[in-house]
Amino acid sequence: MPPGMVYxxxxxxxxxxxxxxxxxxxxxxxxxxxxxxxxxxxxRALRKKRKGSCASRLVTIxxxxxxxxxxxxxxxxxxxxxxxxxENFTPLGQIIPVRMDNGTYNMHLHCxxxxxxxxxxxxxIGAWSVHWADVQAEIAKFTRVCSYDRAGYGWSDxxxxxxxxxxxATELYLLLQAADEEAPYIFVGHGVAGMTARVFTxxxxxxxxxxxxxxxLSETLLNPYPAVLSQQITFYRLAEFFAPWGTVRLLDQVAxxxxxxxxxxxxxxxxxxxxxxxxxxxxxxxxxxxxLDGLKSAPTELANIGGLGDRPLVVMIATDRPNNSFPVANxxxxxxxxxxxxxxxxxxxxxxxVEAQTAHYVxxxxxxxxxxxxxxxxxxxx
Numbered sequence: 001m002p003p004g005m006v007y008x009x010x011x012x013x014x015x016x017x018x019x020x021x022x023x024x025x026x027x028x029x030x031x032x033x034x035x036x037x038x039x040x041x042x043x044r045a046l047r048k049k050r051k052g053s054c055a056s057r058l059v060t061i062x063x064x065x066x067x068x069x070x071x072x073x074x075x076x077x078x079x080x081x082x083x084x085x086x087e088n089f090t091p092l093g094q095i096i097p098v099r100m101d102n103g104t105y106n107m108h109l110h111c112x113x114x115x116x117x118x119x120x121x122x123x124x125i126g127a128w129s130v131h132w133a134d135v136q137a138e139i140a141k142f143t144r145v146c147s148y149d150r151a152g153y154g155w156s157d158x159x160x161x162x163x164x165x166x167x168x169a170t171e172l173y174l175l176l177q178a179a180d181e182e183a184p185y186i187f188v189g190h191g192v193a194g195m196t197a198r199v200f201t202x203x204x205x206x207x208x209x210x211x212x213x214x215x216x217l218s219e220t221l222l223n224p225y226p227a228v229l230s231q232q233i234t235f236y237r238l239a240e241f242f243a244p245w246g247t248v249r250l251l252d253q254v255a256x257x258x259x260x261x262x263x264x265x266x267x268x269x270x271x272x273x274x275x276x277x278x279x280x281x282x283x284x285x286x287x288x289x290x291x292l293d294g295l296k297s298a299p300t301e302l303a304n305i306g307g308l309g310d311r312p313l314v315v316m317i318a319t320d321r322p323n324n325s326f327p328v329a330n331x332x333x334x335x336x337x338x339x340x341x342x343x344x345x346x347x348x349x350x351x352x353x354v355e356a357q358t359a360h361y362v363x364x365x366x367x368x369x370x371x372x373x374x375x376x377x378x379x380x381x382x
Contacts, residue, residue: 001141029195050350060260073274089274093147094127098178099158107175108155110150113140117184117209119374119382121147122172124191124217125291126156128278130271135363144379148172152287154278164293165192165301169200173207183207186377191360192291192355195298202305209346209381210312212374218340219299220270229292236289243282245257252276265361279317308379312380313348314373316362317341319355350380 048291055373072266093110110129119139121132130227132147139145150168151159161167176185185208189197195214200223239248258267267275278284345353354373358365 010126015341020297028177042336043049049232053223058129068271070294076358089277092133094179095155096175096179098171100147100161100174100176102159102161105151105157105159106155107148107151107157107171109146109175109179109181110148110180111144111179112136113142113144115143117143117186117378118181118249119143119144119145119146119186119188119378120176121123122187122189122193122196123147123153126153126279126284127361128188130154130267130274130278131262131361131364133271133366134268135371139374142375144187150287150291152283158287165195165199165294166296166360167294168193168196168205168291169203172196173204177332184209185212186212186374186381188212188214188374189216190363192217192295195302198305198308198347199301201308201311208311210377212314212316212377213341213344214362214370215318215356216315216344217295218344219302220340221337222295223299230293230320233289233292236285236292239284240285240289243280243285248285249280252280262361262364264375265359265364267364271342298379307346308348310349312377313345313347313351314354314377315341315351316354316356316370316373317360318360318362320357320359352376 071303089109091110093108095106096109097104098107099324108129117334119128121136128149129147136145136147149156151157151163151171159171182206183206187200187208187210189195189211191214194213195218197211197213197216201211207253242248248257257279258272261279319338342353345351352373356362356366356369363370
């Protein structure tokens with residue numbers, strides 16, 4: 001029974017005890033207040049405990065989520081670090097310090113053979129000197145020949161400057177000057193490097209005596225800029241982000257990126273691991289998307305570039321390229337690419353159009369045809 005309360009049988013309920021003195025009533029009121037205060041404090045403590053328990057559960061869930069995400073990334077990072085030391089392959093050629101407008105960068109240049117003119121081999125986006133190695137050995141039998149790694153690929157430093165066509169042509173010129181590789185040159189440009197060949201020739205006309213365009217990209221295929229290239233830029237940016245965490249390396253073990261990047265073209269067994277080591281690095285993907293992004297300005301850069309005069313020119317067209325192959329076939333339509341190659345052949349009054357029954361990497365899939373084309377231009381330029 002509550003203190004100070006009595007049962008009234010007439011009313012049938014508890015009522016205040018009429019016999020309590022004022023002091024007793026005061027004490028009972030104080031006890032009630034104390035009891036109410038204690039009950040309120042207990043309720044507050046219970047609510048606080050419940051909130052703390054809920055927050056604790058949320059923190060625990062958050063930690064678990066972080067561990068679920070971070071653990072594979074950490075494992076991949078360790079996997080990447082542990083594997084990288086075994087992939088420090090010896091450069092094919094020389095590492096040349098090249099002074100540029102934004103600093104000095106090391107670039108890889110591989111020159112073999114002797115004689116004049118010197119053949120310069122410039123690769124497409126995502127490729128570098130290892131992709132020329134087999135045909136370079138054949139070209140070296142009849143003249144001097146040089147391949148190189150554009151900034152960010154292979155053994156060359158990454159350069160943060162925008163990857164415009166003019167920029168790539170200028171960097172190549174500075175590299176050749178730093179290495180004392182004298183003109184005249186026969187410029188061989190594959191894919192995007194076909195545009196570099198034209199810009200290089202316009203910028204240094206006295207140095208170029210002939211040109212070979214291998215399934216070349218041109219401004220007519222870039223205006224408007226194809227949506228598929230924007231999609232590839234997004235993919236390459238993601239690959240750049242995940243490469244340090246070993247994700248690219250791990251997925252490659254399953255998917256075999258080299259087959260996709262090269263449209264199934266086969267590198268020599270000795271160069272496959274070198275190429276893979278290259279694209280396991282973030283700089284490879286950063287360079288690839290930067291070069292794709294740089295193509296947005298190519299139509300403007302090439303708008304008033306002019307032709308090649310009477311220089312010997314061979315334009316090689318890949319006529320057996322799947323519609324979904326990487327990268328050039330993804331432009332407007334297969335016939336648009338073919339028509340663009342025919343337009344390129346009209347840039348010189350001394351040109352030849354060669355239809356290669358191959359996919360995009362003509363020099364890997366039909367090296368004999370490619371070497372003959374280069375040799376014909378060399379002979380005409382002498």
